[in-house]
Amino acid sequence: MDKIKKKLFFNMLRIRNIEQAISDNYKFQKMRCPVHLSVGQEAPAVGIMQNLKKEDKIVTAHRSHAHYLAKGGNLNSMIAELHGKSSGCAKGKGGSMHLIDLKAGVSAAVPIVGSTIPIGVGLSWNIKLKKKKNVVVIFFGDGATEEGVFQESLDFASLHSLPVLFVCENNHFSVYSPLSNRQAKKRDIIKIAKAVGISGTKIHGNDVLNIYKKSKKIISDIKQDPKPHVLLLDTFRHLEHCGPNNDNHLNYRSDDYIKKWLDNCPIKTFKKKLLKNKVLNILELKNYENKISHEIKLAFKYARNSKFPKKKFLLKNIYA
């Protein structure tokens, strides 16, 4: 178990530091695309993905870096993609909002809110048709649950008992809009799922260990006996909705609220616990940081040294 705890910690730290590096380097204007950073929301990705095989697939949305990385998406290709290079995971055509790594099982990320939900259901339907023992995990935010296609997708997954895990990362905001602007107080995603015959689980979204444990059971159940499940995870985004900075000065989230959540940072709290329980020591931590920092340096170097796609690629790949 300690090994897994360390791994969970390492994976979260790695994502955090990569995102931080993107944030730090954004000002050099080499990553010329919108970025929706995952800082603060590392736990769901890391906790759940620990239970997935390569053959299991995920789809995600605009805030996809953590999912891509936790699922094993290639770091070099991701950073190159953000740089618009032909060595990028989408050959530069997609940018940050279209990460993909088919080998790693990252089937898709797209920035239209809710759009990959039915596509993920389609993927899981095919798993069922092929009678494979895999699962599809669909990541989306609280805002995405307001799209009708979310409900349509739940309905169908329930009707056909599909092997799919719906993961809602509720960071309580859609851009600057609080939940109270968008959803009735009594609205409850777990109940919405139950009303169409899908069971659901709510777990704290910053508690990586618990996410790991609970989702382990859920995922193994789904693989055993295909049927959908909804996971609801409350969490908090540290930075602005889109872009490299912090936007706390805009006051759409109260200082108290921000403080409460920053104190509850998934990495900070887990680190404290691991150090306290001697699962991890300072030296190991230092090693982690170094290892990650080295990997990041190489990735940025790879991206910088890669070539831009040539003009002729503009009109390539329109049709297969």
Add this chain to the structure above:
Amino acid sequence: MDKIKKKLFFNMLRIRNIEQAISDNYKFQKMRCPVHLSVGQEAPAVGIMQNLKKEDKIVTAHRSHAHYLAKGGNLNSMIAELHGKSSGCAKGKGGSMHLIDLKAGVSAAVPIVGSTIPIGVGLSWNIKLKKKKNVVVIFFGDGATEEGVFQESLDFASLHSLPVLFVCENNHFSVYSPLSNRQAKKRDIIKIAKAVGISGTKIHGNDVLNIYKKSKKIISDIKQDPKPHVLLLDTFRHLEHCGPNNDNHLNYRSDDYIKKWLDNCPIKTFKKKLLKNKVLNILELKNYENKISHEIKLAFKYARNSKFPKKKFLLKNIYA
């Protein structure tokens, strides 16, 4: 109360006989548009509408004749509309699937499944904005609840506490498709409503008196204290999905099932009760039939004698 019972009965009978007349006359090829007859489903329209004022509004879908008539929509204009005449309620431009009578509070009927649900919510939103004490009733079928826009509409009505009554007439089929092809067994519309903070009530959809009574309370509550409510009514369509005939020979509904529901015909059962309890006698019944038959005769005559719109109207009313 007896007066109301008689009225409920009369209104159902009137709708039934009008629909029957449409069915009988369809073969003459003068009503040249698709018709989705309401035969068998008269009770929800009649029971609910008895509690509405002119200023209350309704919207409905393809199967709208009962709703239009029960709300007080003009019969002559409806039959003329089916005949494509310029005296029709939509000047012949709409046909059976686009009934409208703004004076009577029939705001709209359109044949795209689910589409009037958000439009009805918009109407009710405006009632709230104007601080009026009215209600909007939205009629739709079991199929329409599969459209994402249904969920989106519930969500918003709940969020803003809108004075709207959602009425689902569950006739268990969407065209020839049984519920089992489309919805998970455990799916429950009342629970779906509750999950977003809306209360709901299930009543037998062929029991006009109970529908009247329950909806009376619900509607008066909504007018008192605006908030949405969902009403679920199980019922049965006697004729084919679209067109004037019976399609039982296609065997998509079992003989037993059909028999059970025909025995439970809202008009037959209510008539029996009213006669038994002496609320109604045979003579009155005869009078009803005569009165209705006379009205129908006049309506068809009106339609036949009306003129077709002139060519120039093709390009009129594209813009207001």
Add this chain to the structure above:
Amino acid sequence: MLKKRIITFADAINEALSQSMQKDKNVIIMGLGVDDPGGVFGTTKDLIKKFPKDRVFDMPTSENAFTGFAIGLAISGKKPVISHQRVEFSLLSMEQIINQASKWFYMSGGQAPVPMVIRLIIGRGWGQGPQHSQSLEVLFSHIPGLKVVCPSTPFEAKGMLIESIKDKNPVIFFEHRWLHLTKGFVPKKMYSIPLNGPRLMKKGSDITIISFSYMLIECLTVCKILSDNNVKAEVMNISVLNPLSIKKIINSVKKTKRVLIVDNGWKNYGIGSEIFARLFENFTKTKITCERMGIADSPIPSTISLSKHSYPTKFTIIKKIEKILKKKLIIKQKYISKIPSDQPDKSFLGPF
């Protein structure tokens, strides 16, 4: 003596589906009512009897989601064929079609093709009215990454559907409701017609008539009238609207110098507009005479007294041709149909 096999357009579609399913077990049929007694105007009839249940799927009325499901199937190796009984229902799924399906291969840098077919049925007649008789081909044809196919004959219907299913891209496959009833020669064996552009339907030298879908059938009748008048019309069928290939049309017009485009949809910003533009881009030196027609630019009303003026007819087409040829043409009595304008033939009595 060999007798040619004559079947309906609807049966040709059915046969294309059936043979494609037989040949490739990844082909899956999904849509409202594909397994029901109506079978999407007969086009999917009995497939449920011939193939296992997990290849013929009835769908809930969740058009947006099930287009997404189909994309998910397609990118993971299946070949879904989805259908909408009216093109209007697909408007609920435009986000999935335009943002996702059409761009998926491109935006994945060429990694993930989306082999799927979306069958869109265009309604007409018997008072269908504003929301059940739009054409809307241009909404899809404008989008790079979509192929848009509009067969006009049973022969094309089968061959092009088979090819569309084989194709690795999202193909929008338009079927006009009135074509379903038409009959023609269709070989029994599996064959396919490449999705590569206009097909010559009739050779001629006096005028080039360009059309597609149901309107092409009207144009072929018009040709007979023209023949009686000693006018030799060449008829080109643009059965593939996107990607649009114009070469054969150019060659035809080089010969005739006169063109009539009869659009199957609204005229304004229509399919005809693009063809018109392409023609004049190509004929900068030679003078050509070109006219276009299309559905009157209004919602299509339910009443027959107005809808009969919505669509181009043999008579209005002839009138345009008279204008182009500067010559009076005679229409024989036999072409003056006694069937009301909202019926393609006597058998069609609605109700939808």
Add this chain to the structure above:
Amino acid sequence: MLKKRIITFADAINEALSQSMQKDKNVIIMGLGVDDPGGVFGTTKDLIKKFPKDRVFDMPTSENAFTGFAIGLAISGKKPVISHQRVEFSLLSMEQIINQASKWFYMSGGQAPVPMVIRLIIGRGWGQGPQHSQSLEVLFSHIPGLKVVCPSTPFEAKGMLIESIKDKNPVIFFEHRWLHLTKGFVPKKMYSIPLNGPRLMKKGSDITIISFSYMLIECLTVCKILSDNNVKAEVMNISVLNPLSIKKIINSVKKTKRVLIVDNGWKNYGIGSEIFARLFENFTKTKITCERMGIADSPIPSTISLSKHSYPTKFTIIKKIEKILKKKLIIKQKYISKIPSDQPDKSFLGPF
């Protein structure tokens, strides 16, 4: 001395909204983030401070439903103005827009008008990529019953938005993201510009350049280059795409006999196609030279190295004009911008 009041396009929109709300209490603003600190790129900023809460509504991400809500409001007397921060999001609501809003007045037999405005913002630059930079004007312009408006200057933005809100019909109001940042003269008082067609932006006699939205701005720069070369270009702004009025354009072309259409969207089946067709329908006797340009017919990639080839630029436009005029043109150094092609100006650094 009177100094002209110069404000940004975004502020002009804001002012139009504010003054319209002031004047008519039925005007209601709704859309994602209309009340947030960003205020839809500044266009709705502070409205929430000036007007009661029940006139400025943040929306859930339920684009399809809230378009329907707006229709419900509109047919019962309100005048909703809804916005989508990217035109792509409106694809979720095409059913409501095309089947319902556009036809409601017609299919009610002229009883129920739908006075609403749908603001659609076109994205561009900073790697927005395939799903955040489409134009799609033609998808709406093809539909009878919709008005489609594309202002290019702050002056137009204010006047046409005020007029669109007053209009009794559903108006699709396109705003190009890059225009939001542009500045120009805008009177403080409330004024409106009728939605009746092309506006002459610059008089000239050698060539007519036709464009709209952001591309028009490029064309106006091109005019300066042409001026240096002693070429007098006339620039026509088709600020109303539907209903399209062509008369002023015809008159211009009568004079110049040479035309370049620079489409703001994809070229294929584009806005330019219809204009091209209309021109040649009108010039059957006189010979004219006509060319068109538009966005390259592919999804628009994220990387700057490719997206820079997606759009027409000053240079490619000049090249086309050289072809039309059969004359070499000189581009002065000062027009050769040092700002990368994915930024309209140095201040624009994304992230969206």
